[in-house]
Structure formats: C-alpha cells, structure tokens
Amino acid sequence: MEDRAEVVFLEPDYDVTGKIRALSGISPELCYQCRKCTSGCPLTFAMDYYPDQIVRYLLLGLEEKVLSSATVWVCSACETCTTRCPNEIDIAGLMDYLKQQAHARGLVRPKENLSYAFHKAFLDDIGRRGRVFETGLLQRYMLSSGAWKAKLSDGTLWEEIRLGLALFRRGRLPLRPRGIRDTHELRRLFEKAPVSSENTTQSSAS
Amino acid sequence: MTETKEKKNKGNVLVVGGGVAGLNAALDLAAQGYHVDLVEKESDLGGTVAKLHRLYPLCSCCKAANRATLCKMHPNIRAWTKSSVARISGQAGAFQAVIAGPTGETPIEADAVILAMGVEPFNPQAYDTYAYAAYENVISSIELEWLQKPVGPFQGVPKRPSDGQPPKKVAWLQCVGSREINKCDAPYCSSVCCMYALKEAVQLKDALPEAETTIFFMDMRTHGKGYEKYFEDAKQKGVRLVRSRIHSIEKAAGTEDLVLEYVDENGAKQVETFDLVVLSVGLRPSAELEELAKMLGVTLSEDHYVAVDNFKPCETNVAGVFVCGGATGPRDVHQSVVEAGAAAAKAAAWTKGVSGNGAVAEFRDVSGEAPSVGVVLSLCPSKLPEFEALIDPLAAFVKTLPGVTFVERLDLLDSAAFGRLSQRLQAAGVNRLVYASCTPLMHQELVESAMKEAGLNPSLYEFVDLRALGSTPVEMNRLQDLFRTAVLKARMLEPLNYAKVPVKKSALVIGGGLAGMQAALALAEMDVPVTLVEKKDRLGGHAHKVRSAWKGESVQDFLKSTIDKVTQHPKITVLTSAEVVGARGFAGNYISTVRHNGQKKEIEHGVVVLATGAHSIKPDEYAYGKHPEIYRWSDFTKKLIDDPAAFKSAQCAVFIQCVGSREPQRPYCSRLCCTFAVRSAIDLKTLNPDMDVYVLYREVRTFGERERIYKEAREKGVFFIRFDLDSKPQVSIEDGRLKVVVTDPILGRPLALSPDFISLQTAIIPAEAADLAAFYKVSLNEDGFFAESPAKMRPVDGETEGVFFAGLALAPKPVEESLAEAWAVAGRAMRLLRQDVMLVGGAVAEVDPDKCAVCLTCVRTCPFHIPFIDSPQGHAFIDPGLCQGCGMCVSECPGKAISYRRLSDDHIAVMALSLLGSDVN
Amino acid sequence: MSTFEPQIIGYCCANCASSAAQIAEKMGLSLPENVKVIQLPCTGRLDSLHLLKALEAGADGVYVAGCQPDSCQFKHGVEKAQKKVKYVQTLLPALGVEPDRVALFHMMAGKGQQFVDAASAMVEKIRALGPSPLKD
Amino acid sequence: MPTVGYYPGCSLEGTARDYADSIQGVCRKLGIELVELEDWSCCGATAAHSLDHELAIALPARNLILAQQQGLEDLTAPCALCFNRLKTAEKALKKKASEDPSTTPEGIQVRVWDLVEYFSRPEILDKIERGIVRPLQGLRAVCYYGCMVNRPPKVTDARAWENPTDMDRLVQTLGATVLDWPYKTDCCGASHAVARPDLVTALVGKLFRRALDQGANCMVVSCQMCHANLDLYQKRIAQEHQLPLPVPIFYFTDLIGLALGERSALNWMKRHMVDPEPLLASAGL
Structure with a gap:
C-alpha cells in the first residue's frame, strides 16, 4: 500500500460516479460516512481498504486507487453492507463493479490473484458447456492460478488431494461433465458481453 | 401582577393536542380572552414532555404539569381528554367539529383551529x-x-x-x-x-x-x-x-x-x-395528524408533517388553520413553545376580538378574623424517598402549631390538585396560607390564583423553601424551625393593597430587521400602535445578507415586501437612524427616550420588543483578508444577491464551517451555517454542475427536515469532509492561487484542494445590547445574547414583564425561526395589551408621610428613580405601579418612614428568632 | 474537638441566590443542617439591624448571599448590602464579637455548588471561631 | 400430487450430490413431484457477477425464460446462490419490462422459491408434521441460513432477513431442540472456499464457537455452499480455533427424511464428511 501521508491533489472526476451509475445503477454519492458497512463487514480483517473507504475513493473519482485493492476480491458478496446501509447504497454491488472493471481493463492476473483465477476458471467452464463441472474446474483453477505450486510447497496440496479422494469416495466428484443442449444460445449470451468472451478466448489460449 | 378574567368570549379556537405546544397555545389564547377547546387523546394533558425525566437543563415535571394544571383551572379553556376530533368541516371563522370522547360526541364551533398533535x-x-x-x-x-x-x-x-x-x-x-x-x-x-x-x-x-x-x-x-x-x-x-x-x-x-x-x-x-x-x-408525526389534515384539506410535507411556508411559520395552506410544535416537523420543546405562541398569535389576529378585560374580583376582607393558617406541602417528585419519610412526622408537628387549622399534602402529579386546593381552602375557612415546596417561585402563580379563586388576597401567603435540604432524620429539626417560622410569619401577614392601573396599549419595537419588522406587523395587525426604532438608516438588518431560506425561497423578495408593508402600515411609526437612550416604567407603562434626528423624544408604550439582531465575526484565521476570493458567508451571499451568476464559472468552491463558533472563546453553535453551506452548495451545483464543491465541516447540523437538503447536496455531488478542532483545514495562497489542505478522517490522509473561492461560515455574534438590557431590566447571557426568562418555558419573554425578544438578538437562528418568534412575541405581548387595567402594588414600599423628613435618601437610592417628593404634600411618594419591590429604600431610609409590609423589619427579626429555635408565639 | 455546632442565618436574595438554590436542589446538594435561610426580595432590602438582630437572637454567624456585583436585578442592591455588612463588621469588635461572624457572598444564578459551598465555608469559619460571645 | 419446478444447479450434480439425494428422497416421501427444468444452465454464480454485469443477469434470466416456456409456475432452487441469482434476474427482467414493455411482453410470471420457504408452506409443513414417525429428540440444533437466501431483501423478498425463523420452525416441528443464536445469517465465506480457504476458516470458526457456546450438538443448513464450508474443513478449523469438533452438519432435508422414517436418509448423510452416526446413535435415532 502506498504512503497515506502523501498529500494527494484531488481531482475529483464526477464522470466516475456517473459511469458507476450508468454501468451498475448504484449511487455511492449518498454516503454520509456513518461507517455502518465497515462496522458490520465480516471480512474487514483481510481488507486493505475498508468498504467505507472504497466508497469514499469512488466518490472522489479515485477509482484507480482501489481497483487493485485486495478488498474488492476479499468481499464475499454476503450483502450485509448493502442490506443495512441507511442510504441504500449497494456497497457489495460496488465491489462487483470494481471487480468487473479490473477484469475488463486487464488489471488483474490469475497468477497473482487466486480469487480472480477461480472466478475466471468458473466463467470459462460455464462458457464451455453451460454448466459447471466442478471436478474439472478445480483442476483448471489449480493450473491457471499456479496455486498448486504454493500448495505443494506448504503441504496443503496433499490435504486437498485427500479431501478430493474422500469426496470421490462419497460419490461427490463425478468424472464426466454434463452440458446443456442449446449451446447456440449459450454462445449468444457470452458474445453479447464482448469483454467477457474476448477474455474467455484469451484465457483458453493461455 | 396581571389579572385576566373574561366573561365574554372573543372567539372560539379549537386546539388539537394537549402536549407542550397545545397547552401553551391554549393558555396564551385564554389569557387574551379567547375561548379554547383543547382536545387531547390521552387521559391527561402533557403529551410527550410529561413522559420525560428532565428537559434541558432542568426538571420537567414542574413545567408540563404546571401548564396542564393551569389549563384545567382556566375558565376560558375546556379540556377534552381521552377525546379526538371525529369530524370537522367548514371554513375559517366557522368551523364545525365533533369531539368524540368518553361521554359520546359533542358538536362544537370554532373560528380557528390550531393543530398541535405533536410527535410519537x-x-x-x-x-x-x-x-x-x-x-x-x-x-x-x-x-x-x-x-x-x-x-x-x-x-x-x-x-x-x-x-x-x-x-x-x-x-x-x-x-x-x-x-x-x-x-x-x-x-x-x-x-x-x-x-x-x-x-x-x-x-x-x-x-x-x-x-x-x-x-x-x-x-x-x-x-x-x-x-x-x-x-x-x-x-x-x-x-x-x-x-x-x-x-x-x-x-x-x-x-x-x-x-x-x-x-x-x-x-x-x-x-x-x-x-x-x-x-x-x-x-x-402523530397518527391523528394525517386524518385530521385530510378532513381539513391541510397539505402535508413529504415527511408527513404539515407543510409550512418558511415565511409564514405556523400557517397551513387552509385559512384559519394554524399549526405548532411537532405537527410541523421534529421540534425540541423550546421551538415548540415558540411556535405555540406564534400559532396562538396568528389565530388571535385571525379572529380579532374586542379588547378589554372585565371586573377584577374583590377579595374577602379578613381584617376582623383571627389568623387561621392552612399549610400545604407540595413535594417535588424528585425528592429522595428518605425525605418522604420525614413528611408524616413533620405534618403531625405542623398541626400542633398555633393558628394552624388545615394541613394538606398536594400531589404535584395530579394536575387537578390546584383546582381542588382553592375549594378546600374556602371550605376550611382558611385566611392565611403556608405553601412548602422545592419550586416556590415556579408555583407562585398557581398558588396565587388558587388563593384568588378562594377569595383570598394573594399576599396572605408565606412559603417554605424545601430546596437544598438534607434527607436524613437530622433534617427534622431544621424543618420544624422552618415551618414554625413560616406559620408565625403567616399569622403576622396583613392583606396588601392592589391598585388598578390603565395599560398603555402600544408597543415599542427596537431593531428593524426581519424579526423586529415582523413583530411590529403582527402587533399592528392586532390594532396595536407600534413605534419601530432602527439604528441604521434603512430597515432590513441582517436579512440584507441572506439569500434564501433552506428550501430555497428568496429572502430578498420577502424582505422587500415586508419593508413595504411596514412602511405603509398606518399603525406603525418607523424611526430609522434612531436609538433608544433611556427608559423607565414597568409592564403596561413604559416611557422610553429615543434619539432621532439629533432630538430626544419620549415614547409611551405598554410593551417593548428587543430585536436588535446580530453580526458575523471577522475571522483572523484561514487567511481571511489576504485574498479577494476568501469571503465571509455574508459577503459571499451579498455578491450572489447582486449577481446570481457571480460564481458560475468557478471550477472549485470550498466552504469552511464553524469559523469562530464552537471554540473555547465562543462555545456556541451558530445554528444556521450548516444549512447555509448546504443550501449554497446545492445552488452552485445547480448553476454549474461541473463545479467541484467541498464543505469542510465539524458536524453537519442540518437538523429536522433540513436533512433532506443535505441528502440533495450529496446526490448532486457535493463533497463533505469532516475536520476536528485540532486538525483545522490549512488555507494558503501560492502564486495567487488558493490552496486548502485538509485531512480526510475516513481515508486518514491529507487532501489538497485548489478552490477558486472560499466561503467562511463565520460565527454569529449579538449586537451590543448592554444598555438596552439595563434600561429594560433584562439580562444578557455570557455570550452577549439576551437571556430569556429562565423560569417557565418562556422563550421570548424577558425576566421582566412586558419585555420581549425576537430573532438573532436571542441566539443565532434561521429566518423562519425569527419570524415565528416575532409572532410569538406579539401573542405574549397581547396577553398584557388586551387588558384595560393591570393590578399593581402588593409587595411594594410605602411611605409614612408623618415620618418622612424629605431627606431625599429614597430618591437617590431607588434603582429605578421611582420615589419623588410630592411638593404640595411635602413628603416622598412611591408609585405602587412603578415600584419593583426590591425594598432598598426601606432599609436606607434613615427615619424608618418607609415600610415594606410583605417583609417588615419586625417580620425579619421574629423570623430570625424563631429559626434559631426560640418560641416566639 | 468540641461538639459545638454553630447556628447560622443566611439572608439570600430571591434572584441569583434563589436560582442557585434551584440548581443546587437539582444537583441533589444540601445546605449544612445548621444553616437557615431567610429570603429577601433583594439583598438591598437588608438592614444592618437584621444582621445584629440575628446575632442577638442567638446566631453564631450571619451571612448574606447576593448577586454578582454587576448582575443585580436592582442594579446596586448587593452593593448596599455589602456596605451594611462592612459597617456591622466595624461595630462588632466593640461588642466583643469577631467581625468574621458576618459575611457576604456573591452568587451566580447557575452555580448550585457555589450556593452550598458558601454556606459550608461559613459553617467551617464559625466552627473555628466557636460559639458567639453574645450567647448566654 | 403437487408438482413443482426444480432447478438443481451445478453443485447438486457434483459435490452436493448428498443434498440432491436428500431433496429427492424427501419429496418422494412427501409426494411432491419435482419437475426438473429442462436444459437448465448455470446461474453464473459469484464468478459471473464478479466479472461480468451482463452475463450475471443473462445466465439466470435464460433459466427463467425456459421455465416460463415450459409452463412452470413455481421454481424451487435449493442452492442459495442459484436462488439469489434467479431472483436478481427476475427483478432485472421485471424492471426492464416496466421500462420497456416490448422486450418481454408477457413478463416473467414464474415464482422462484427458496427450498426452505417452499417447505414452510402450510400445506407441506402440515404434511410433514403428520408424517413424523421418529421425532428428533436429542438433537440440539442451531439453524444456519447464510447470506444468499436472505440478502439483500430487495432481491430475495425475504421478510425477516436479519432473523429468519422458517427453518427454526421446521426443525422444531421435527422434534429437535432449536437453539436461538445471533449468527443465523452471518457469512461463511461462500465461494471463497477454493481460492481463499483462510477467509473461510476464520469466518466458520466464529460460527462454530458461538454454536457450541450456545450448546448445539449439530447445525442445520439449507445451502450446499454453507454445508461445504462447515463440513469439509472441520479438522483444520478445530486446530486453528481450538474447538471441540467435529459437529455434524445436516441439510434440513436430511432431518425431514430422518423424522419421516425415510430409510435412505442415513445413506444421504453418509456422503457428508462429518459422520452424523455417533450423534444420531447417542440420541437414539
């Protein structure tokens, strides 16, 4: 994280909040800093910026500062903040917005961000056959993120393999994927969202 | 001493809601001779306030309960408890309502209606x-x-x-x-x-x-x-x-x-x-409000309170229907009481009645009777239970005292208690009263009216002060001394004389700002001739620097029309460039000296309204004065008034709040600056949506429904940054450009802003008013604002009767509150001015002509210059109507020619003896 | 120490001192048991005689609780009282009485603590002086 | 025999096979016919709404439109996340329809049900109550609802989103002792399980501690993600948080099956990581 004592010349960009509203329908500018979102967030312990700080940066138009923050990926979308905000600001929705922006602008890489790697592998999997095949998804996630290397070195990989075997024994890890019939429709949906499909292609190439 | 008893009604007013606003409105109207139907849904009057432990800063029980009692006792008020307005129709001057209560439905008629349903x-x-x-x-x-x-x-x-x-x-x-x-x-x-x-x-x-x-x-x-x-x-x-x-x-x-x-x-x-x-x-808002508003056609706000025009406080969209207190929005008790006064005044102005009060009842002549002393114990509920335990033995002791014929405990929570007391006193044939309580001054009015009801001269009572006493059994000795002494004193009391003095039915208003002008107009509308004195050469005062009320209404248009009305009103005499340089007299009879055009002239009047206004400070911080684009809020506004597009091309605006307010040297909030900044910010953003507008604040105080404009400002993109007293924003000038550095507490990091201009919301300070305070015997608080009467929820009354305040001279406040105060003042003043005569005298100094040596000591001593030498008679004379009863001349008179029969030297000597335990019967 | 409990009379003004008493009551404070109050409409009503009469009646000390010099509702009532207290203090030695048995305090309307503190200070002072020589 | 649309979601074909079994078993027992949505596709889950605003709506919307075409009036979604996404799409379609009636002229009439809510319908609750052959005495349960079926209420239409009680009532009806606790809807970490297990164990540890403090001997859930997060890593959590685990985690349908005397119920539960047998045995079930 950068030095917070640094004097930042604010150049608020009201277009940013306008863009947020256009893309997500959310109006963060209603915030009056009561901090209820942060006080009630179960995951602040793992965040670099608190939810109220994210909102504040967005209000200032300093989207760049938080696009690469850990917070947006730590958010589990439990919606506690959104549900309780006295100004009805969809804070969880803002986190989604930021994740989507980071993804669209290519600011995150699967190898550097495990959460992103997982979401990406997941979306790819849907794009493949319309349903997620968990057994394959987990493998692909491990490979695309490189998470297996870390898990190998700290020994948790074996733990996970044991867990996988246990699930398999319980009939919970099928070996064959199922897909939908109407793949034409599926392609149409993914193509409608050009950024995503482009990314999907890229990632399958990588 | 005022006396109001009215046989003939001036008009009927229906007051809905018996909380603190309704009670005050009803009492104000009743005191002016209107008949009031007061409808309350609960089983007792008092509303929310009665449920509270204390009000800032004192105990509340004596405040609401007192008024509830007065309402019940008042011959002009019909209090309907457990009742509601089932139906209402008609129009101003002729409303027909049906009150539904425990005994069924009763049709009533009303000339005007006041909605005072309060809050839940x-x-x-x-x-x-x-x-x-x-x-x-x-x-x-x-x-x-x-x-x-x-x-x-x-x-x-x-x-x-x-x-x-x-x-x-x-x-x-x-x-x-x-x-x-x-x-x-x-x-x-x-x-x-x-x-x-x-x-x-x-x-x-x-x-x-x-x-x-x-x-x-x-x-x-x-x-x-x-x-x-x-x-x-x-x-x-x-x-x-x-x-x-x-x-x-x-x-x-x-x-x-x-x-x-x-x-x-x-x-x-x-x-x-x-x-x-x-x-x-x-x-x-009260659940009843919506329904009643619908029946009357009264428009409600988005928040379901009554919608009120900021320039017409306490009025609804329906003629003849007025509103006060919680029904107009979230209000504290203070504001509710102000509005109650204003609503009562507006209702009274609407249903103009005949002026004048009837005969004053005669008191029973007790001179031939042996003293028969009634003792009433009235215990404040906040007394400790240990103190309570002392009461029964004490009552037993009091019964044994010579002359005591009647001992009774008064339940302060029972609002009908004082009403019953007068009957009990009459039945018991008591001719002296000893009243013991821990609120002797607050209850004085109630005790005196109960005595009058019982046909007793109100001077025939003595009180026991139960304040600041201990609660242990040790206290018993002192209590016995206090009661023995009070009974002894009561037995020695002789009835005092009261004289009837005609009331001068005119008013002097000092200060020609909006508050003063509005007070003058309100009084003039009730046919009271008014002299309006303004120091400056034009009317309008502070309002010339106010652009809009919080909803955005143009103050300048309103100001202009108000000035026109005032200058054209036949009942109002305007003296600009004029100053009050002296005054004497008392409520109903003032003579003030005004210097105007280099000449002094005397003006006789019954009441005086002090509306001397306020200024804003010139700060010595935030680089004020060092750059042309750093404004005080008043200068900023002035510029906008003169040229609404003055700041249109600015890229960045910064508002800094609490400049000189809420600091150790000026520890009060200037109340209107937050709303001002938010309002101005919205207007700037409307003018130029691309302008970056920052409000640097300590607390955003957009109280009540003003919170809506705070929300609107945020919606429009106004950015609010909070700072603390120890981390104020730093304003500097770099190459002719303004720079502001402030630390955002949420991000925990300093931000630098480059505004095109800065508006400093500087503290409101009162105009110098020490002389006026001295002339009219009222006081200023430690911040230099007028101090309202401390005793009994009288937000626009001075400590001295007949003196009233309105507007910024009392405290910083927005336009609509000043206007409400002006109307409240008119209503309070009319209580006095509606009377033809006032009872004066009682506890005053009296000269014995035979003993007077004409030494002039009393003339020199009297703080109010009342005594004079009546040349034909050859002795000093003290007008009982003017004497304030301080007793100073009594003690100074070398010949002991002046007596003070309420508390004579003999009384004091005997009391001292008795208090020290001597038996002096 | 002796068990001497001084008897004290306080002449209090009905304005500032009474308001202070009101606050004291609200604060739950109490006056020492041996202090008894006579309320005056203004301390300007006070006569030298009243101070002396109280001592004669058996008080060990007498004090006056008036307004602040600049906030007397009757302008200079408390100044008049001050003069009388001073005058009586000059008389007392001739009677064999310590001048300190008579005193004046300026009250502020909002200060409940001060109202009680003045009374307590008087009690302490008189306790130190012992019983009034005028007694017996 | 009542029929109801059924949208199983991807997990129920895989890691949540145990949940699928128990739902189907219970419905069979109760005579509820589950009509699986034909050719359903993934709801997009967290991945879609994290990465692509349009897809996040389009994917679940496709399923709603299918349901509409297949004439399903009610559609149950056992997975809380599927439910949430379907509701989100429903709201988006409705909004779109109101703004531009030409897009979906017929509108979306399908009602999406969270499974607990569906089972809490009076007629079904009544049927369950009458069918109980083995009251679940000895189970001291806390019901854990998780986030997605409740929040945000504007999407889920939940009535009591901070303190839901449907599952409590259901489990109570089955004869178990239901304990009140404040974490009914606190987050378990949801889809963080794979990428950020550290977050999950921290959150779940807090849940376990409170459940145990409250005196629970089992937890009941209605969401397979909650189940996975609570059930799969108990060993690690016990170590990290010094907690006396394991604690069996039931699907509420497991318990219905058990109480109704469904013989296969024990088989469904054998697929859980934490074996409930010892608890059931000690409770005489």
Missing part, C-alpha cells in the same frame, strides 16, 4: 438487528426516561430490565428511526435525540457515578441555545462519544450482556460489551 416516538422494532423486542436489556430512550424519573419504578436510579441491577456500562445508539431511507423511511433528522441522549447520559452518571456512558453517533447535533456548552460539559463529565453508527446488537453468549462491534475513528475494529443499550428513537 419511533417504534424501534423495525430494526431487527437491534433486537429491541428480543433482548431485555435493549431499551428505547423513552423507556429510559421513565426508568430515570424519580417517580418511576426505581426512584430515579435506573436498573437494567434483565436482573434489576444498576447498569455499569451503557451505550446509546443515535439515529434509530432518523436519517435513514432504508429501514424506516425517515430521510429527516429528528432534531432532539442528540441532546436528549447527552442529557440521559449525564443524568445517569449523576445517579450512578461509576457507570460508563457511551454515545454512538454520526453528527452531534447540539445546535440549540446553550446546547453546545452542555455537550462540552457532558464530555467533561466523562460521557464518551464514538462516531460510528452501530450495525447490530448481539447478545454475549450465556449472559444478558450486549456486544457491539464497530470501527473506531482510528479505523480499528472494536468489540465492546455493554450491560444496557439505549436506542435513541426518532420522532414521528
């Missing part, structure tokens, strides 16, 4: 995360008031519901049901909760000094007169304040304790356990 507390069950209904130790602030009440379940020492133990760690959660659009549909601020939470916390610490008290808040809104100081004092007393809105209350496993999790101002997550959590619930 918000039901916190809507917040399921606060588990109000589920956890025993989560209570509402209204419940805490009850727990804190000395007459409540625990004699004033709160205990927590789960185990009956006194709480050790108490949290208040603010804004429960306020400033929130998610759960409770209340985008407004309830205005009163910050102050009552502070009060409750302070009271709790008084009762339980070991208890820890914490208030979780967003903005501390202590914008009322004296409130900011109370806030500071509360902090000194150890009330902790945490700026964080609590998201949920959790029960600690296995106990009834409550866990709060929050992020503190340093950004650290905290988990704290409390044993009692108080939800500071907001206000809602």
